[in-house]
Amino acid sequence: MDDQEEELAAEQRAQWQSTYAAHPGMYGEEPSTAAVHAAGLFRTAGARQVLELGAGHGRDALYFAREGFTVHATDFSPTGLRQLRHAAHEQDVAERISTTVHDVREPLPMPNATVDAVFAHMLLCMALSTGEIHALADEIRRVLRPGGTFVYTVRHTGDAHYGAGTAHGDDIYEHGGFAVHFFPRALVDSLAEGWTLDEVHPFEEGDLPRRLWRVTQTLPG
Structure with a gap:
């Protein structure tokens, strides 16, 4: 990571920390549509354990737990994860959720081939360089x-905010204090090399609306 990337990463960590502190449960209690879809896929595949990357305050992790999965939720915001743990106790699913403060620029905190399924809603399209995204995909492959x-879901280059705001290079644009790496289709395809790419599903979310892809890929058995 060069100095500019490190500075942007530090700014984004601080931005998310302050945002979660100022707006507890900012995304509400209902799970994302991507998580609802993923739970069905995971169940069909016989998964019991789900690793969620970028869990935030936990609306999706809590949903997976309510659906009977054991969930390991990670995020680089201690504030978000505290809110997740509090909600888990209130919803009586605390025994099925563990949390780790973790930045996905670092190796994932679990051994090789110990995870049944991985879920990441809008985590890969945070302020990560293309190299960091590929390194994360390698780590996900290692632990699965x-x-x-x-x-995983990502905003893509067809999104209305692509090209707007402050440009940081590498298809990363900052708008309203939040930096997003907008995915071209070629990046999705490159991340699926050596996997089975099951689906790239376009959908919209939010008021703008944000335009995303929901990507499903399977590690060969």
């Missing part, structure tokens, strides 16, 4: 069991 499923 053979036949494991990876579901």
Whole structure:
């Protein structure tokens, strides 16, 4: 990571920390549509354990737990994860959720081939360089069991905010204090090399609306 990337990463960590502190439960209690879809896929695949990357205050992690999965939720915001743990106790699913403060620029904190499924809603399109995204995909491949499923969502270059705001290079644009790496389709395809790419599903979310892809890929057994 060069100095400019490190500075942007530090700014974004501080931005998310202050945002979660100022707006507890900012995304509400209902799960994302991507998480609802992923839960069905994970169940069909026989998964029991889900690793969620970028869990935030936990609306999706809590949903997975309510659906009977054991969830390991990670995020680089201690504030968001505190809110997640509090909600888990209130919803009586605390025994099925563990949390780790973790920046995905670092190696994932679990051994090889120990995870049934990985879920990441709008985590890969944060302020990560293309190299960091590829390194994360390699880490996800490392921790997944053979036949494991990876579901992620990203904003893409067809989004209305692509090209707007402050440009940081590498298809990263900052708008309203939040930096987003907008994915071209070629990046999705390159991340699926060596996997089975099951689906790239376009959908919209939010008021803008944000334009995203929901990507499902499976590690060969």
